[in-house]
Amino acid sequence: MRLYAQTPARRSRQLIGDLIALSLIAMTVAFALVVREAILTLAEPGRKAESAGDSLASGLDSAGDAASKVPFVGGSLKKPLQSAADAGTNLSDAGRSLQDTVGHVATLTTIALIALPVAVILVMWLVPRLRWIRRAATTRLLLDAPGGADLLALRALTGPQRSLAALATPPGGLADAWRRGDPDVIADLSALSLRRAGLKP
Structure with missing residues (x-):
C-alpha cells in the first residue's frame, strides 16, 4: 500500500x-x-x-x-x-x-x-x-495483471484530452494505434494513466 x-x-x-x-x-x-x-x-x-x-x-x-x-x-x-x-x-x-x-x-x-x-x-x-x-493500489494491481497495460491505455484515452496532446500521435491517431495493439502507444498511454494517478511506470 x-x-x-x-x-x-x-x-x-x-x-x-x-x-x-x-x-x-x-x-x-x-x-x-x-x-x-x-x-x-x-x-x-x-x-x-x-x-x-x-x-x-x-x-x-x-x-x-x-x-x-x-x-x-x-x-x-x-x-x-x-x-x-x-x-x-x-x-x-x-x-x-x-x-x-x-x-x-x-x-x-x-x-x-x-x-x-x-x-x-x-x-x-x-x-x-x-x-x-485505494486508486493507486488498484492502478498498480491493474498494471501487473495480464493485459493491464492495455486497460490503463484505454483509461488514458477516455480521460482528459489535453494531456494526450503531449504524446506523439501516430498515423491514424492514438485510438487506432491502441486498437492495433501498438506497443509503443500502449506503453505511452499506460505511463500517462499512471502519471495521472501519481505513479511511475
Whole structure:
C-alpha cells in the first residue's frame, strides 16, 4: 500500500495537505483546551462558596457544642446555631454543585469544539487521501495483471484530452494505434494513466 504519490508534484501537494490538516487538528485541540480552561474559571465562585460554607458550618458547629454546655439554656442556644451550621452546609453543597455543573459544561464544550471541526477536517482531507491510496493500489494491481497495460491505455484515452496532446500521435491517431495493439502507444498511454494517478511506470 502506497501512502504517497511517486510523482514529485502530487507528492508535494499530498505532504502539504497532510501538514495543513494535522496543523488544523492541533490548533483545534489547543483552542478547545483554552476554552475549557476559560470555562473552568467560572467555577471559582463555587469553590469560594464551598470553602465559606465549610468554614461557617464548622465554626457554628463548634459554637453550638460550646453553647450546649451552658447550664439550663444550652439546648436552646444550640438549636439556632445548629440551624445556621446547616445553612453553611447547604452553601457548601451549592458550591460543589456549581463546580460540578461548570465541569460538565467545560467537558461537553471541549468535546464539541474538538469533534465537530476534526470531523469536517477528516471528511475534507482523509477521505480524498484514502480514495487516492485505494486508486493507486488498484492502478498498480491493474498494471501487473495480464493485459493491464492495455486497460490503463484505454483509461488514458477516455480521460482528459489535453494531456494526450503531449504524446506523439501516430498515423491514424492514438485510438487506432491502441486498437492495433501498438506497443509503443500502449506503453505511452499506460505511463500517462499512471502519471495521472501519481505513479511511475
